[in-house]
Amino acid sequence: MGRRVVALASEDNSLQIVSAIDHESNPRRGQDAGVIAGFAPIGVNLTSVWPEEEVDVVIDFSLPEAIDRCIENCVEATIPLVVATTGLSEAQQAKLKAAGELIPVVWAPSMSLAVNLTMKLAAEVAETLDDVAGGLDVEIIERHHRFKTDAPSGTALKFGELIAKKLGPETRHVHGREGQTGERTQSEIGYHAVRVGDNPGEHTIVFGMLGERIELKVAASNRDCYASGAIAAAKWLIGRPKGIYNMFDVLGLDA
Numbered sequence: 152m153g154r155r156v157v158a159l160a161s162e163d164n165s166l167q168i169v170s171a172i173d174h175e176s177n178p179r180r181g182q183d184a185g186v187i188a189g190f191a192p193i194g195v196n197l198t199s200v201w202p203e204e205e206v207d208v209v210i211d212f213s214l215p216e217a218i219d220r221c222i223e224n225c226v227e228a229t230i231p232l233v234v235a236t237t238g239l240s241e242a243q244q245a246k247l248k249a250a251g252e253l254i255p256v257v258w259a260p261s262m263s264l265a266v267n268l269t270m271k272l273a274a275e276v277a278e279t280l281d282d283v284a285g286g287l288d289v290e291i292i293e294r295h296h297r298f299k300t301d302a303p304s305g306t307a308l309k310f311g312e313l314i315a316k317k318l319g320p321e322t323r324h325v326h327g328r329e330g331q332t333g334e335r336t337q338s339e340i341g342y343h344a345v346r347v348g349d350n351p352g353e354h355t356i357v358f359g360m361l362g363e364r365i366e367l368k369v370a371a372s373n374r375d376c377y378a379s380g381a382i383a384a385a386k387w388l389i390g391r392p393k394g395i396y397n398m399f400d401v402l403g404l405d406a
C-alpha cells in the first residue's frame with residue numbers, strides 16, 4: 152500500500168511527499184521512494200527515521216508492530232494522522248482513541264468509497280430486516296490476498312459492528328464453524344476469511360431469510376481505491392479540530 156500511496160500522491164500537484172518511512176531492516180532503505188513505487192525518482196529516500204521537517208499529515212499503512220511509534224510521533228509533533236492499518240490490539244485502539252483527544256485522526260479499516268457506501272447499505276438492510284418473520288441470518292465472507300496477516304479483515308469486523316448495532320446487544324460474533332455446531336442461532340453474525348492469490352479485497356454480506364436472501368457484494372479491482380481514499384482523507388483532515396473521524400465523515404456519508 153505504501154507504494155501505491157507514493158505513486159498516486161506523487162502524481163498529485165497539490166501534494167508534496169516529504170518522507171517515506173519503513174523499518175530499519177527493509178533492504179530498500181536509502182533508495183528513492185518513487186523508484187520503489189515503480190516510477191521516476193521523487194527525491195525522497197525510504198528511511199526509518201521520522202522526518203525533521205514540518206509535516207502537514209501522516210498516512211499510516213503498516214502493521215500493528217509499527218503503529219505505536221507512529222501514534223506517539225504524531226501526538227508529540229501534533230501532526231494529523233490517517234490510520235488505515237488493521238488488526239490493532241485493544242490497547243492500540245485505546246491509544247489511538249486517546250490520541251484523538253490531542254490531534255485529528257481519520258481511522259477506518261477501509262478507505263474505499265464503494266466499501267463505505269456498502270456499509271451504509273448493510274446497516275439499512277439490517278435495520279429493515281431485524282424483526283423479519285422467520286428470522287434473519289447474517290454471514291460475512293471476506294476474500295483477500297495470501298499475504299494478509301490479520302483475519303477476519305478489519306472491514307469485515309466493521310461490517311459486523313454496524314450490523315450488530317441494528318440487531319441488538321445480544322448479537323454474538325462467530326468466527327468460522329466446524330464439527331457438531333448445532334443449529335445456527337438467530338443472534339449470531341458468522342465471519343469467514345478466505346485467503347487466495349492476489350485478491351485485493353472482496354466482502355460479501357449475506358442476509359438469509361426463509362425463502363429468500365439478499366447478498367451485498369463489494370470487490371476491489373486493484374488496491375488504488377484504498378490509496379486514493381487515504382489521500383483524500385489526508386487532504387480532508389488538515390486543519391480539522393482534534394478528534395476521531397472515519398471515512399463516513401470524509402465522504403460525507405452521514406453515520
Ligand SMILES: NC(=O)C1=CN([C@@H]2O[C@H](COP(=O)(O)OP(=O)(O)OC[C@H]3O[C@@H](n4cnc5c(N)ncnc54)[C@H](OP(=O)(O)O)[C@@H]3O)[C@@H](O)[C@H]2O)C=CC1
Binds near residue numbers: 178237259262
Ligand atoms: N484501510 C484500508 O483501506 C486498507 C488497509 N490495509 C491495511 O494496511 C496494512 C498494510 O497493508 P499492506 O500494505 O498490504 O501490508 P504490507 O505488509 O505489504 O506492508 C506493511 C508495511 O509496513 C512495514 N512495516 C512492518 N513493520 C514495521 C515497523 N515496525 N515499522 C515501520 N514499518 C513497518 C512493512 O515493511 P517490510 O515489508 O519491510 O516488512 C511494509 O512496508 C494492513 O494492516 C492492511 O490490513 C490495507 C489495504 C487497505
Ligand SMILES: O=C(O)C1=N[C@H](C(=O)O)C[C@H](O)C1
Binds near residue numbers: 295296
Ligand atoms: O490487507 C488488505 O489488503 C486489506 N485490508 C483491509 C482490511 O483488513 O479490511 C482493507 C482492505 O480490505 C484490504
